[in-house]
Amino acid sequence: MSSVIDGFAVVLEPANLLYCLVGVVIGMLIGVLPGLGPAATIAILLPLTFGLEPVTAVIMLAGIFYGAQYGGTVTSVLLRLPGEASSVVTVFDGHALARQGRAGAALGIAAIGSFVGGTLSIVALTLVAPIVAGFALDFGPPEYTVLALLGIMLVSTISSGGRIRALTAAAVGLLLATVGRDDFTSAERFTFGNLSLADGIDFVPIAMGLFGLGEILYNLEERHRAVQAPTRVTNVWPSRADLRQSSGAIGRGSVIGFVLGILPGGGAVLSSMAAYALEKRRSKHPERFGRGAIEGVAAPETANNAAATSSFIPLLSLGIPANATMAVIFGALLIQGVTPGPQLVTEHPELFWGVVNSMYLGNVLLLIMSIPLLGVFVRILRVRAAVLAPITVLITLVGAYTVNNSVFDIGLVIGFGVLGYLMKKAGFDPGPMVLAFVLGTLLETSLRRSLLLFDDDLTGFLTRPISGTLAVAFLAVILLPLARTLLHRRHPSEPSVPAGGGTESSVPAGGADSSAPVGGADSSVPAGGADSSVPAGGADSSAPVGGADSSVPAGGGADSSVPAAGHAYPFDSAGGEAESSVSAAVRQDGSDSAVGASSGGGFGGRASRQRAAIGDPEAVDPAGTPSGAASDRVTESPRRDNKAEEAE
Amino acid sequence: MTTEPVDDRPPAAGPSTNLIAAVVVIALGGAAVAGAAALGSGPGTWPMIVGVALVLLGLILALQARRAEPPERFTRSSLLVVAAVASMIAYVAVIATIGFEIPTALLAFVWLRFLGRESLRTSIAVSLGIVVVFYALFVGALDVTIPHLF
Numbered sequence: 193m194s195s196v197i198d199g200f201a202v203v204l205e206p207a208n209l210l211y212c213l214v215g216v217v218i219g220m221l222i223g224v225l226p227g228l229g230p231a232a233t234i235a236i237l238l239p240l241t242f243g244l245e246p247v248t249a250v251i252m253l254a255g256i257f258y259g260a261q262y263g264g265t266v267t268s269v270l271l272r273l274p275g276e277a278s279s280v281v282t283v284f285d286g287h288a289l290a291r292q293g294r295a296g297a298a299l300g301i302a303a304i305g306s307f308v309g310g311t312l313s314i315v316a317l318t319l320v321a322p323i324v325a326g327f328a329l330d331f332g333p334p335e336y337t338v339l340a341l342l343g344i345m346l347v348s349t350i351s352s353g354g355r356i357r358a359l360t361a362a363a364v365g366l367l368l369a370t371v372g373r374d375d376f377t378s379a380e381r382f383t384f385g386n387l388s389l390a391d392g393i394d395f396v397p398i399a400m401g402l403f404g405l406g407e408i409l410y411n412l413e414e415r416h417r418a419v420q421a422p423t424r425v426t427n428v429w430p431s432r433a434d435l436r437q438s439s440g441a442i443g444r445g446s447v448i449g450f451v452l453g454i455l456p457g458g459g460a461v462l463s464s465m466a467a468y469a470l471e472k473r474r475s476k477h478p479e480r481f482g483r484g485a486i487e488g489v490a491a492p493e494t495a496n497n498a499a500a501t502s503s504f505i506p507l508l509s510l511g512i513p514a515n516a517t518m519a520v521i522f523g524a525l526l527i528q529g530v531t532p533g534p535q536l537v538t539e540h541p542e543l544f545w546g547v548v549n550s551m552y553l554g555n556v557l558l559l560i561m562s563i564p565l566l567g568v569f570v571r572i573l574r575v576r577a578a579v580l581a582p583i584t585v586l587i588t589l590v591g592a593y594t595v596n597n598s599v600f601d602i603g604l605v606i607g608f609g610v611l612g613y614l615m616k617k618a619g620f621d622p623g624p625m626v627l628a629f630v631l632g633t634l635l636e637t638s639l640r641r642s643l644l645l646f647d648d649d650l651t652g653f654l655t656r657p658i659s660g661t662l663a664v665a666f667l668a669v670i671l672l673p674l675a676r677t678l679l680h681r682r683h684p685s686e687p688s689v690p691a692g693g694g695t696e697s698s699v700p701a702g703g704a705d706s707s708a709p710v711g712g713a714d715s716s717v718p719a720g721g722a723d724s725s726v727p728a729g730g731a732d733s734s735a736p737v738g739g740a741d742s743s744v745p746a747g748g749g750a751d752s753s754v755p756a757a758g759h760a761y762p763f764d765s766a767g768g769e770a771e772s773s774v775s776a777a778v779r780q781d782g783s784d785s786a787v788g789a790s791s792g793g794g795f796g797g798r799a800s801r802q803r804a805a806i807g808d809p810e811a812v813d814p815a816g817t818p819s820g821a822a823s824d825r826v827t828e829s830p831r832r833d834n835k836a837e838e839a840e
Numbered sequence: 841m842t843t844e845p846v847d848d849r850p851p852a853a854g855p856s857t858n859l860i861a862a863v864v865v866i867a868l869g870g871a872a873v874a875g876a877a878a879l880g881s882g883p884g885t886w887p888m889i890v891g892v893a894l895v896l897l898g899l900i901l902a903l904q905a906r907r908a909e910p911p912e913r914f915t916r917s918s919l920l921v922v923a924a925v926a927s928m929i930a931y932v933a934v935i936a937t938i939g940f941e942i943p944t945a946l947l948a949f950v951w952l953r954f955l956g957r958e959s960l961r962t963s964i965a966v967s968l969g970i971v972v973v974f975y976a977l978f979v980g981a982l983d984v985t986i987p988h989l990f
Contacts, residue, residue: 354909360865360897366890367872379883382875412924412955413917578956579966582948585924586970589931590940594984602932610925618861618911636886 196318199545203553208251211244212550215255216557217565223263224569225580229276230500231517231623232407233260235399236584238524239591246528247543251550253524257517258310258554261500262562265302265493266569269295278460278496281468285481285488292484296566300430301438301486302493303562309446309498310555316450317505318548321537324509328534331510333641334652334659340635342666343512346455348624349669357620362628368393369632376640388600395523396595397604398629402622403520404588405605406612412581429563430486438490441471445491449498454506455514460499467495501551507532508544512631516623519630855906857913862901869894920955927951939989945971 202208218240222233237256241249261276268279269286282302289298331339344366348358371382372392383389430438445467452463471491472481481488506514511533513519525532530543537544572580592605612622646652654660872891876884901908927950931943948967952958958966978984 356897356900356904357908360894360901363890363894363897364865364868367868367887367894370887370890374883377883379879381879381883381887409921409924413915413921576956576958578952578958579962581956582951582967583970585928585951586944586948586974589928590944590974590978590986593935593986594978597985599932599936602935606925606928606932609928613921617914618857619909620861639886 195541195545196549198542199549202247202542202546203251203549208248208550209553211248211252212255212553213557213561215252216259216554216561219256219259220263220266220562220565220569221259221572222584223260224266224572225263225584228260228404228407228584229264229517230257230260231399231520231626232403233263234517234520234524235396235402236404236588236591238396238400238520238527239594241524242527242595246530247546249528250525250530250543250547251553253521254547254550254554255557257500257521258306258497258551258558259561261497262303262306262558263569265306266299266566267573269298269302269489270570270573276460278464278499279492280461281464281492282489284468285483285485288482288484289486289489294484297430297434297486298489299566300563301434301490303559304430304435305438305442305445305490305494306497307555307559308442309449309494309496310501310558311552312446313450313453313498313501314548314551314555317502317508317551321505321509321548324505325534325537328510329538331534331658332656333638333645334656335662336634336638337642338653338659338662338666339510339512340631340638342662342669343506343514344624344628344631344635345666345669347515347627354619358624361615361620361622361625365625365628365630366632366635368398368625369629370636375633375637388598392633393604393629394596394601395526395630397592397601398608399520399523399626400588400592401605401608401610402612402615402626403516405585405609406616406622408581408585408588409609409613410616411577434486438487440474441467441487441491442494444470444474445494446498449495449500450502452495453499453502460496460503460515463495463499464492467491497555504547504551508536508547509534511536511634513627516626519623519627522630855908855910857911858905858908859902861911862898862905864898865901866895866898869896869898924951924955936987939987941971941975941989944974 203212218237219233222228222236223230228236234253234256241252244252261278264274264276264279265282265286268274268282269290272283272287274280274283286295286298286302289295328335344362345359348362349355367382369392371389373379373383373390374381380390445463448467448470449460449463452466453460455462468481468488468491471485471487472478475481475485475487500517503514503518506512507518507522511522511531513522522532530536530540588605589602592602593599595601615622615625642652643650646655653663869891872887872894876886876888876891878884879887927947931947935943945967948970949963952963952966953960956963975988975990978986979988
């Protein structure tokens, strides 16, 4: 307990307070730029933290992280452009409120909800993380091998763009991690005689290139004009009635967010959708949702922040990043000489508690700064993208240089920027690649140590209880969807989701076979969403075969709203590449209800595409429209207007 | 249920682009396998596993190329990206010799004026402003050892 308090003492030092403040503000400023989600923002700003003491640097990073998250909310509400996948559902009611002139109330309640959700989640993290870490202290190389594999596999499963593509990206990440001198034999691998590569490729240029520069290049191609931002936002404080109306939503959102956030991958995304669904279901007037219900903003924003916080648990206690953003933070910690893992809490308590407690501070500062700074954000949003692009690009290039004072690093950033751009064009999500790169060395080292331990006998993994259990989970993640796809092909027309009560109705495969952990997710989504068919913000990645074709059409009978839009072709039931992403689809006994939540995008940038996937709730036939028809109506996207202009 | 891809993405490319991506993946995997074989067992084992995995994944991608979600087509505006990359390469090439000030101003100007089609006045003002702020921030405040002229 005393170490917890010591952690507070560290955080409250004036210098640390200042850097946390700077982090939150800069994070918000960059995060507000459309298309740059938290992973990209942190990657671009990484160099700012290098000159600092480890604790201070981590505190600043936490600030940047929270700031960037909130920045995404601002664009969702004001511009209908979710800065990240976890803010996609915020758009429905948030933008509706903005159109009623109540953008201030929406952003205010989002800040308050984020604060409450984040804070409750940190309290839970404070209690849970040391326990998990204590449990993980017994982990040896075999456990880490399987854990790292499982982590990569789960993140690939929920990534956008299909599972095979995600796994391909992950494999390339693993290959990149082998560049440099081999730890065991000192043999030089894939260095091509280049001295700059002998120590391996640095994490920073990879993250800055793939997430930061790749995103900027991708946006360059498509957007030249800033979208219309409202001129000013008034009434920043939510009214007392708003607060009263949202209090329940904030409480429930915190719990959902925390629980789902611990799961690898889509925690924040899934939890925001689940929280929205739950509020809609509980509401006495569900028809208000999509037309500016304040709870519709409070619930998902609370949940995604709570989830973002609880996703630190696997990172800090196991040393396994649960998603792309955590992978960037993992890399940042490594650069600071901090190796996240089970030993962190016992060996470096000041750092561990410094990190955890800085999150309290980040949340408080977020609340304090977001409200007065709203005017500034609105002004930034009105600055043309053409002006912002060179600024971000130069920050990235000069920043890349400052890491090692190396021009070679700038070259690497550009190279990976081009790669990131090409990957996005070809439908490959760079997230799994960065994650796999970060975990690559750990994975290889643990695997080789394990094989030494087991005398090259792979079955050795099954002989240890923990690694054995994890190995079975790992196999399940691989085999279940495969089996499901095969089964489904045989009966393409049957809705494959068992129609039995709420809980078991989670899609047997697809999202669910990420099953061990994500299974929980599925069952709770239904609990929330049952008869309010909820957005499948979807995007490029697909819904699980069964989920998709059983739930979405079922929307036909549903009494409610926002249907799945997304790139509808994944719903094409014949299977094709119907790889599943995070998704939960439920069908209750009567076919009058369906929840399909398929979320793609996860990693920052992709969200920029998802804007189109967001149906205008009002444009949707209340009788429920199959997703295809609904998506045809999604034409309000500002970018489309731009394109039309360009065409002229 | 089949529907048209919605939205404002650039037009989809044909399955051939998927095929090209698959071929690139297979080639990369093949190169990794060759490199790993040269390293021999021990240091080469893990790259070999990853290389084989890449080849297999590439083959699956190739098989799925027709059915998979089509990637985005490269359009005329993709040329903007080419120009942007070229400007950055030029930037890297000269920064070590002539310092960061002039290349930074030029890069910003090119992006503003030609890629962003901003007015001449805005372009000059913003690019000079960026240099001044960067100088104050990196050389003045952060004392970074970035090569600089002044």
